[in-house]
Amino acid sequence: MTSDGFENLLHERRVFAPSDEFKAQANAQPSLYGAADADRLAFWEDQAGRLHWDRKWDLPLDWTDAPFAQWFVGGKLNVAVNCVDRHVNDGYGEQVAIHFEGEPGDTRAITYQQLQDEVCQAANALVELGIEAGDRVAIYLPMIPEAVISMLACARLGAAHSVIFGGFSAEALRSRINDAQAKLVITADGGYRRGKAAALKPAVDEAVTETPSVNNVLVVERTGQEVEWTQRDLRWKDLVGRQSTTHVPQAFDSEHPLFILYTSGTTGSPKGILHTSGGYLTQTAYTHYNVFDFKANTDVFWCTADIGWITGHSYVVYGPLANRATQVLYEGTPDSPHQGRWWEIIEKYGVTTLYTAPTAIRTFSKWGREIPQEFDLSSLRLLGSVGEPINPEAWMWYRSVIGGNRCPIVDTWWQTETGAIMISPLPGITECKPGSAMRPLPGICAKIVDDAGVPVGNSEGGYLVLDEPWPAMLRGIWGDPQRYIETYWSRWPGVYFAGDGAKYDSQGAMWLLGRVDDVMNISGHRISTAEVESALVSHPATAEAAVVGANDETTGQAIVAFVILREHAEISESTVDDLRAHVAREIGPIAKPRQVLIVKELPKTRSGKIMRRLLRDVAENRSLGDMSTLADPAVMGLIADGLSAPGAVED
Numbered sequence: 001m002t003s004d005g006f007e008n009l010l011h012e013r014r015v016f017a018p019s020d021e022f023k024a025q026a027n028a029q030p031s032l033y034g035a036a037d038a039d040r041l042a043f044w045e046d047q048a049g050r051l052h053w054d055r056k057w058d059l060p061l062d063w064t065d066a067p068f069a070q071w072f073v074g075g076k077l078n079v080a081v082n083c084v085d086r087h088v089n090d091g092y093g094e095q096v097a098i099h100f101e102g103e104p105g106d107t108r109a110i111t112y113q114q115l116q117d118e119v120c121q122a123a124n125a126l127v128e129l130g131i132e133a134g135d136r137v138a139i140y141l142p143m144i145p146e147a148v149i150s151m152l153a154c155a156r157l158g159a160a161h162s163v164i165f166g167g168f169s170a171e172a173l174r175s176r177i178n179d180a181q182a183k184l185v186i187t188a189d190g191g192y193r194r195g196k197a198a199a200l201k202p203a204v205d206e207a208v209t210e211t212p213s214v215n216n217v218l219v220v221e222r223t224g225q226e227v228e229w230t231q232r233d234l235r236w237k238d239l240v241g242r243q244s245t246t247h248v249p250q251a252f253d254s255e256h257p258l259f260i261l262y263t264s265g266t267t268g269s270p271k272g273i274l275h276t277s278g279g280y281l282t283q284t285a286y287t288h289y290n291v292f293d294f295k296a297n298t299d300v301f302w303c304t305a306d307i308g309w310i311t312g313h314s315y316v317v318y319g320p321l322a323n324r325a326t327q328v329l330y331e332g333t334p335d336s337p338h339q340g341r342w343w344e345i346i347e348k349y350g351v352t353t354l355y356t357a358p359t360a361i362r363t364f365s366k367w368g369r370e371i372p373q374e375f376d377l378s379s380l381r382l383l384g385s386v387g388e389p390i391n392p393e394a395w396m397w398y399r400s401v402i403g404g405n406r407c408p409i410v411d412t413w414w415q416t417e418t419g420a421i422m423i424s425p426l427p428g429i430t431e432c433k434p435g436s437a438m439r440p441l442p443g444i445c446a447k448i449v450d451d452a453g454v455p456v457g458n459s460e461g462g463y464l465v466l467d468e469p470w471p472a473m474l475r476g477i478w479g480d481p482q483r484y485i486e487t488y489w490s491r492w493p494g495v496y497f498a499g500d501g502a503k504y505d506s507q508g509a510m511w512l513l514g515r516v517d518d519v520m521n522i523s524g525h526r527i528s529t530a531e532v533e534s535a536l537v538s539h540p541a542t543a544e545a546a547v548v549g550a551n552d553e554t555t556g557q558a559i560v561a562f563v564i565l566r567e568h569a570e571i572s573e574s575t576v577d578d579l580r581a582h583v584a585r586e587i588g589p590i591a592k593p594r595q596v597l598i599v600k601e602l603p604k605t606r607s608g609k610i611m612r613r614l615l616r617d618v619a620e621n622r623s624l625g626d627m628s629t630l631a632d633p634a635v636m637g638l639i640a641d642g643l644s645a646p647g648a649v650e651d
């Protein structure tokens with residue numbers, strides 16, 4: 001965000017307090033902050049009491065080997081049992097866990113009893129395929145119940161899952177499978193998107209030609225489309241379908257790996273973020289209960305995130321299921337078959353709590369309020385936002401058009417690395433300002449510091465850091481402990497640096513300002529400039545590439561690439577399209593640049609560093625800022641010339 005933008009935020013005077021009715025019934029009451037402040041570790045021990053432990057922990061936290069944390073040391077539990085079996089044992093087997101809504105309109109209501117049966121069957125199938133505790137399983141599925149079932153089956157066996165977003169390419173899939181040395185890939189023939197069957201299996205087929213660790217591919221038949229079939233492929237229906245619905249679970253150590261999730265960092269190679277069991281489940285359950293004011297007997301929860309992102313892990317699977325939620329799982333896009341699909345789903349299932357991303361809210365506001373207004377949204381009582389800063393106008397639209405001016409909004413800040421929500425209003429307590437995530441949750445220590453690592457005061461800005469360990473924190477980067485230390489814990493000693501800039505307003509509320517590193521945020525998806533640059537450079541026509549994230553009204557940021565072609569490369573009408581398609585092939589359609597500009601030179605400092613700031617000025621059509629550190633000031637003129645050259649078109 002520009003500093004002007006922030007000045008506007010500082011003048012944001014609107015404040016929205018929860019109603020007296022909401023306050024009175026809220027799960028989180030003001031005493032929660034006091035309890036956490038009085039004794040932070042005892043507070044987290046209370047929160048761990050939300051779970052069923054086969055063996056109680058001896059120690060809440062071991063931080064002696066910092067930054068490698070251990071939470072609830074010596075405790076044992078089974079995560080899948082906590083999310084499924086215990087609710088059945090408590091007599092809630094008939095409660096619907098998942099209302100699945102397929103894009104074509106097919107539906108399934110899955111009770112906790114059915115979920116238990118299917119998770120046990122899937123776990124038994126995995127055992128038959130030789131999967132054991134400690135193994136890794138890659139999951140590449142659409143948003144269908146089998147995605148949740150597969151994750152829980154892995155958790156039940158103590159095998160770590162690595163879910164790879166269905167929008168990633170074969171190449172991205174291959175590198176992630178190899179990094180984790182996954183033994184099994186669970187996929188589907190395809191999934192439905194925008195009214196069409198979109199194939200998934202061909203990407204897996206391509207990826208596994210170079211993944212020696214993979215023994216089998218387990219395939220869910222979702223669309224029935226034609227796919228190639230080889231010996232290593234197995235049909236979910238056949239293999240899982242014939243298994244027993246009984247599986248005796250084992251309890252695992254609190255620090256047993258639960259999953260790896262790859263996310264973009266500042267270099268070209270994604271990091272496998274490692275999460276473990278007891279602490280992660282404690283904090284996801286705690287936040288789901290308090291931030292979403294969750295009531296197991298009456299709420300219908302809907303988090304719209306894809307299972308391939310951390311939000312899907314923590315607030316579709318683990319947090320809600322640990323709390324015995326009834327929730328909606330929707331396969332498709334918001335505009336299929338019409339732009340009111342989400343609101344129709346809310347009306348149909350009586351959704352009480354909607355958790356989504358600002359990019360979606362901005363899209364809906366562009367489509368117009370007439371669309372949601374055709375539906376009965378009166379079941380909604382709480383709204384949430386995640387993934388990027390929500391601009392005050394989008395916040396206000398969300399509040400009035402979707403929330404009928406009655407629902408509190410929780411703007412939740414967190415990351416793949418933090419595992420669960422860290423900074424957020426509490427809906428029955430906080431007086432919210434549109435666009436602010438307000439303050440750290442009870443039990444969480446977050447601060448804004450300056451370059452020297454010194455905390456800044458009200459009305460000042462700097463870097464967001466976390467200066468005490470938290471239960472759902474990442475335990476490392478898979479296979480690379482040194483990179484973990486360097487990436488997160490080296491800027492200031494003993495402090496986790498999140499990569500975000502933030503400011504306090506005059507009253508001490510926190511305003512997140514976006515990434516300060518080379519990570520872009522496209523529709524709430526993290527993509528690094530380096531990843532896209534290396535994809536562009538892998539195209540034979542490219543000599544050099546520089547990528548920036550430019551402000552975009554709908555997607556938050558959009559990818560703009562500046563490319564220098566090789567001397568003898570032929571430029572044709574299709575060069576720009578070829579380059580964009582190449583990136584989509586290398587990384588996935590989400591990384592396709594909005595614009596590719598063919599240029600002759602890139603602006604560099606004397607030490608050879610690309611000056612992205614100037615490129616961002618160009619990409620955002622601003623007049624150029626300070627060019628004094630530029631090695632060759634003439635270069636910006638050349639870029640301007642390049643803009644008018646053939647091939648530099650925007651599409």
Ligand code: WTA
Binds near residue numbers: 263309386416524526
């Ligand atoms: C950004 C998503 C402002 C931030 C859960 C962070 C946000 C990155 C917010 C993590 C928010 C997430 N306000 N910015 N409420 N939530 N971010 O790992 O830049 O996909 O570092 O996790 O998203 O993205 P990730």
